[in-house]
Amino acid sequence: MTESREESPRTPSWVYTFGRNVLAPIARIVYRPRVEGKDLIPKEGAVIFASNHLSFIDSIVIPIAAAPRPVHFLAKSEYFTGKGIKGWFSRVFFTAVGATPVERGVGQAAMDALDQQKEILASGAAIALHPEGTRSRDGRLYKGRTGIAYLALESGAPVVPIGLIGTDKVMPVGAKLPSLKERVVVKFGEPLDLTRHGAATSGKARRLATDEIMAAIHALSGQELAGVYNELPPQGAVEKIKRALPHERK
Numbered sequence: 001m002t003e004s005r006e007e008s009p010r011t012p013s014w015v016y017t018f019g020r021n022v023l024a025p026i027a028r029i030v031y032r033p034r035v036e037g038k039d040l041i042p043k044e045g046a047v048i049f050a051s052n053h054l055s056f057i058d059s060i061v062i063p064i065a066a067a068p069r070p071v072h073f074l075a076k077s078e079y080f081t082g083k084g085i086k087g088w089f090s091r092v093f094f095t096a097v098g099a100t101p102v103e104r105g106v107g108q109a110a111m112d113a114l115d116q117q118k119e120i121l122a123s124g125a126a127i128a129l130h131p132e133g134t135r136s137r138d139g140r141l142y143k144g145r146t147g148i149a150y151l152a153l154e155s156g157a158p159v160v161p162i163g164l165i166g167t168d169k170v171m172p173v174g175a176k177l178p179s180l181k182e183r184v185v186v187k188f189g190e191p192l193d194l195t196r197h198g199a200a201t202s203g204k205a206r207r208l209a210t211d212e213i214m215a216a217i218h219a220l221s222g223q224e225l226a227g228v229y230n231e232l233p234p235q236g237a238v239e240k241i242k243r244a245l246p247h248e249r250k
Contacts, residue, residue, distance in 0.1 A: 023096055024064050030180065031170070035065045037188035041160060043069070046121040047191070048152055050213050051162035052141055052221045053130035057171045057178060058164055062128045063098050065186040072120050073128040074113055075099035114147065121155045131213060132230050137173065141214070141223035142230035149209035153200035158191035159213055163220025187220040 041047070049062055049071060063071040079094045080101040081087070094101075100120070102113045120127050129151075131144030152159050165185040171178040192212060198205030218225060 024067050027060075027064050028067075031064075031178070031184060033061060033065055033184040033186050035186045035188070038065070040188050040190055041066055041069055042158060042191060044124065046124050046155055046157035047126045048121070048148065048155075048157050048159045049126060049128040049162055050131055050144075050148055050159050050217060051128065051164050052217050052223060053132045053135050054139065054164060055135065055167035055171045055173075058130065058135075058167050059099070059128060061164065061167055061184055061186060062162060065188075066126070069126055070098060071126045071128050072098040072100055074102045074116065077101040114151065117151055118155060121151065121157050127151075131210060131217075134230050135173065136168075136223075136226075136230060138226075139168065139223060140226040141218055141221060142226045143228060144210040144214040145229070146203075146206040146210045148213060149194065149197075149206040150200045152192075152194045152213075153197065153205060153209060156195055158193055160191050161189040161213060161216035161220060163187040163189070163217055163222070165221060189216050189220050192216060 049066065051058060051062060059073045059075070062073070075094050079099065080091045082090050100116055102116060117127050117129075129148045131148045132142045133145050136142060148159070151157070163186075165187070166182055167184050169179070169182040170184055194209040194212065197209045197212075200206065
């Protein structure tokens with residue numbers, strides 16, 4: 001059994017319990033996030049939180065704002081495999097805030113990530129996802145990837161849209177520590193039942209469900225719409241060639 005499954009929401013580790021009961025309250029006192037619509041969060045049962053993505057701290061802010069409801073999210077496996085004191089601290093911190101390690105990539109790695117998220121939802125817990133895939137570098141809201149719709153349609157779990165405001169000012173790209181001068185706003189929206197769009201195996205259903213999620217996020221965040229997918233700059237000649245070739249974007 002892998003580490004991620006041993007620290008599932010059904011059998012929380014002492015580190016995760018410590019994070020929820022000690023670190024999260026301290027963070028709320030220090031950063032004083034303004035939370036709107038918290039009463040809209042389902043108190044029990046599987047739920048998917050879907051938010052815009054502006055900063056590294058987004059996935060930390062959501063569990064803090066949603067507390068006492070535990071929220072789990074995926075984090076790259078490098079945060080859990082580091083060596084020495086720094087590696088230990090990173091592993092403890094990300095476990096404490098409810099992160100599950102996952103290998104980044106496509107193919108089998110992407111399927112493994114989906115399987116982990118499906119397992120968490122099947123346990124009746126909550127997960128948090130960023131449909132844009134990666135952080136917005138210019139503050140605009142980008143098109144959503146359909147993986148979140150697949151999970152919602154496959155599991156039947158409602159999706160709670162979230163609009164995050166100000167996290168990019170609290171911790172901009174490149175910053176090593178968050179600023180204490182700025183305040184974050186977290187807006188929760190009405191839970192979305194997406195099952196009417198059809199089966200998870202339908203590409204059209206996944207696209208329509210994803211677009212509904214992104215429209216709800218946009219209504220909460222008020223960001224300018226980019227109208228395209230958020231793509232990281234290609235690294236190396238092979239990636240540049242692959243980007244130039246025609247291909248389908250889900």
